[in-house]
Amino acid sequence: MESKDTKETTTEATFSEKKYDIYTKLDEIKEKKEDPQQKLSKNALKKLRKQQKWEETREARKLALKEKDKRKKEEKRKARELGLIQLPPKKTKVEQIPSDMKVVIDLSFDELMTDAEITSLTLQLSRCYSANRSATRPVNLYFTSYGGRVQERFNTKLQNHINWKNVAFETRTYWDCFNKEKLVYLTADSNEYVQELDEKKIYIIGGLVDKNRHKNICYNKSQRDEIASAQLPIGNYIQLSTRKVLAVNHVFEILVRWLECKDWEKSFLEVIPQRKFNAVERKKRQENNDVNSISVQYPQCEGNEKSCDE
Known part of the structure; x- marks a missing residue:
């Protein structure tokens, strides 16, 4: 150092x-x-x-x-x-029960992104690490095909990544690291749906920020590599006003939320940005937030459902 x-x-x-x-x-x-x-x-x-x-x-x-x-x-x-301000309450340490599930972020799309998109991607990767660190069911996180401008930015601007725990920075591809039979590429273009997460499976998220320039790119990659693909069952629970394409960290956060509460709808409502919802879903999310607010204000009231922590 x-x-x-x-x-x-x-x-x-x-x-x-x-x-x-x-x-x-x-x-x-x-x-x-x-x-x-x-x-x-x-x-x-x-x-x-x-x-x-x-x-x-x-x-x-x-x-x-x-x-x-x-x-x-x-x-x-x-x-x-002088007693004018009080110290903020200490954060209670989250009791974690580590999951056996592996989540891979595929970083093989370096040449398809602009420098600004690379910057955005590295920030999303940092948010994935933060979400995993604070989750009650943290997963084993892997960054595969690690190199190029992503690695350069981590080495120059985000140097604290060397202290990250439960994260593997792999220069190899995901098919070189894992058994193909266990791999599932998560992509909104797949015809298959994830009904429940299987902790024995290895879920892949495409590490790509491209404003939807490259259509079907993750699905086509899964087909070329001859591995399974699936999409999250977003349409079965909520309606979006945009395409079902989410940021890398949002997909990752949904996965760890589901492991905590086993509820797709709750996971989607808590993670997906409000701008992506249609008017009906925005109202539903607001009602959900109001219920959570009441639960926080009046913890002694019986019957208040405890939702997944944001």
């Missing part, structure tokens, strides 16, 4: 390199301005000067932010001493 001094030196070196690049570009621009055949637009020059100013004030902004954080902490400390 790099020391603090090493990190600071690296940061300073990177900053110096950026500063050097900006000044080099400005020198090139000045030379171009002298040549009437190579004029640069005012907007481009303005943008470059703005970037230069941003880099020059980086250290000042960092110091100002540190001072602001320090001031806020001091104000909070004094407020607590």
